[in-house]
Amino acid sequence: MTYLRWLAALVAVVVALVVQVSLFPHVSWHGIVPNLCLLVVVAAALTVEAPFALLLGFAAGLVLDLAPPADHVAGRWALALTVAAFLAARVRQDVRPTALAVVGTVAAASFVATSLFALSGVLLSDPAMSVAGLLEVVLVAVVWDVLLTPFVLPPLMKLFSRLGPQWATP
Amino acid sequence: MGAFGGHDGRERRWRGLDRLESGNRPPRSLLVALVLASVTLITLDVSGSGASPLEPARRVVGEALGPAESAAAAAVRPFTSVPAWFRSKGDLSDQVRELEATNAELRGQVELAGFDRNRLEQYDGLTAAAADLGSALVPARVVALGSRQSQSFTVTIDAGSRAGVGPDMTVVNNDGLVGRVLRVTRSTATVLLIIDPDSTVGGRVGSSMEIGFVNGSGSLDQDSALDLRLVDDASVPARDDTVVTWGSTTGPYAPGVPIGTITEVYSSLREASQRAVVKPFVDFSALDVVGVMVPSGAPSDRAIVEADGSLR
Numbered sequence: 405m406t407y408l409r410w411l412a413a414l415v416a417v418v419v420a421l422v423v424q425v426s427l428f429p430h431v432s433w434h435g436i437v438p439n440l441c442l443l444v445v446v447a448a449a450l451t452v453e454a455p456f457a458l459l460l461g462f463a464a465g466l467v468l469d470l471a472p473p474a475d476h477v478a479g480r481w482a483l484a485l486t487v488a489a490f491l492a493a494r495v496r497q498d499v500r501p502t503a504l505a506v507v508g509t510v511a512a513a514s515f516v517a518t519s520l521f522a523l524s525g526v527l528l529s530d531p532a533m534s535v536a537g538l539l540e541v542v543l544v545a546v547v548w549d550v551l552l553t554p555f556v557l558p559p560l561m562k563l564f565s566r567l568g569p570q571w572a573t574p
Numbered sequence: 575m576g577a578f579g580g581h582d583g584r585e586r587r588w589r590g591l592d593r594l595e596s597g598n599r600p601p602r603s604l605l606v607a608l609v610l611a612s613v614t615l616i617t618l619d620v621s622g623s624g625a626s627p628l629e630p631a632r633r634v635v636g637e638a639l640g641p642a643e644s645a646a647a648a649a650v651r652p653f654t655s656v657p658a659w660f661r662s663k664g665d666l667s668d669q670v671r672e673l674e675a676t677n678a679e680l681r682g683q684v685e686l687a688g689f690d691r692n693r694l695e696q697y698d699g700l701t702a703a704a705a706d707l708g709s710a711l712v713p714a715r716v717v718a719l720g721s722r723q724s725q726s727f728t729v730t731i732d733a734g735s736r737a738g739v740g741p742d743m744t745v746v747n748n749d750g751l752v753g754r755v756l757r758v759t760r761s762t763a764t765v766l767l768i769i770d771p772d773s774t775v776g777g778r779v780g781s782s783m784e785i786g787f788v789n790g791s792g793s794l795d796q797d798s799a800l801d802l803r804l805v806d807d808a809s810v811p812a813r814d815d816t817v818v819t820w821g822s823t824t825g826p827y828a829p830g831v832p833i834g835t836i837t838e839v840y841s842s843l844r845e846a847s848q849r850a851v852v853k854p855f856v857d858f859s860a861l862d863v864v865g866v867m868v869p870s871g872a873p874s875d876r877a878i879v880e881a882d883g884s885l886r
Contacts, residue, residue, distance in 0.1 A: 425718035435722035479615030
């Protein structure tokens with residue numbers, strides 16, 4: 405079951421990454437696209453146990469860091485998504501989260517992950533960006549992620565919970 | 575005793591609930607371990623002098639995901655080209671109106687020209703570009719774009735080492751300079767766009783032949799995408815002057831590739847130098863067909879555009 409869940413999660417991450425870099429640039433707002441990998445990680449964190457979600461966050465971040473168009477210092481997305489997974493896993497309850505809780509978690513995780521990534525860029529000056537530009541990027545990214553939540557999160561959460569039932573049946 | 579026993583029982587129940595919840599509570603130790611792993615990766619990548627130790631990992635991931643990105647881009651292309659089709663229909667109808675006045679026969683042909691007309695023009699433009707630049711071009715298409723969240727302006731193109739593309743080669747399209755190749759896999763290559771804040775291109779002002787450095791400003795805004803600083807502080811670049819690359823045929827950027835036109839000139843008193851804003855010829859928000867400059871006669875898995883405009 406765990407192997408199956410890992411397989412499903414990694415396939416979801418790869419599909420999310422490919423769609424994120426190949427499809428969404430065509431509809432991006434000033435180059436800002438929804439972070440689908442983050443949505444996969446949040447879905448896992450809200451559904452299955454925390455260690456799995458943390459490891460998945462790290463793995464998804466690593467893929468984002470290394471897959472072709474990326475040229476930033478590797479490890480930055482891994483750091484950001486691990487922390488986002490940790491925060492999202494804290495929200496998880498024993499029962500299915502409400503829609504509002506899911507949207508709120510996505511918004512918070514998106515804000516934290518994108519900000520962490522931006523801050524690590526400022527620290528490493530890789531590349532140096534203005535704070536106003538960073539704020540715009542972070543806020544638009546949050547809006548994008550929240551907009552996509554109703555379409556992406558429910559099927560993913562259903563998938564993860566089927567592969568590893570965690571919730572008490574209400 | 576009995577009361578104590580009951581108390582114990584209750585405590586046990588609470589402990590039981592705690593244990594149930596502990597699967598819930600994210601383990602701090604794992605978080606710390608993973609954060610430290612990330613920091614280690616960052617340190618490895620930053621401090622690796624010369625080639626980063628993560629370069630092989632990037633290559634492996636690239637080999638695996640490059641074909642998937644190419645396939646996804648190919649699947650998406652028919653849908654994304656629909657607006658372009660409507661745009662070019664508008665252009666076409668203008669053209670048709672002109673032609674109606676002069677040649678009724680041509681009108682029919684123009685009306686028949688369909689979906690791929692824009693594409694064809696771009697390939698035509700590439701042939702012209704190869705003739706201008708005097709080197710062979712490997713045609714390629716953009717299959718993936720880096721997001722603004724990742725803060726770097728890079729794209730993936732669907733030509734790699736099998737097509738004869740290698741690191742540090744110049745990438746152009748029919749309008750001008752696009753960027754340079756950072757790294758290649760067998761079937762894809764990552765290109766650093768000249769609007770990336772980390773990108774520096776040697777530039778030469780067309781009219782005065784003064785040399786300087788063109789830096790990306792890190793914005794997709796077409797009018798302020800590039801900054802030019804001249805080496806000679808005394809010379810003032812003129813507005814509407816064209817900036818082309820200077821460099822060697824072996825270096826990252828081939829000489830004489832058009833970069834953009836100067837739109838604004840600022841003189842900075844503090845640094846006692848001139849800063850000019852350059853508007854690139856290339857529209858980076860609508861990149862599609864590009865050409866990678868390779869030595870003439872290089873082996874390739876596809877037809878490459880030779881210097882005289884012939885396909886080989």
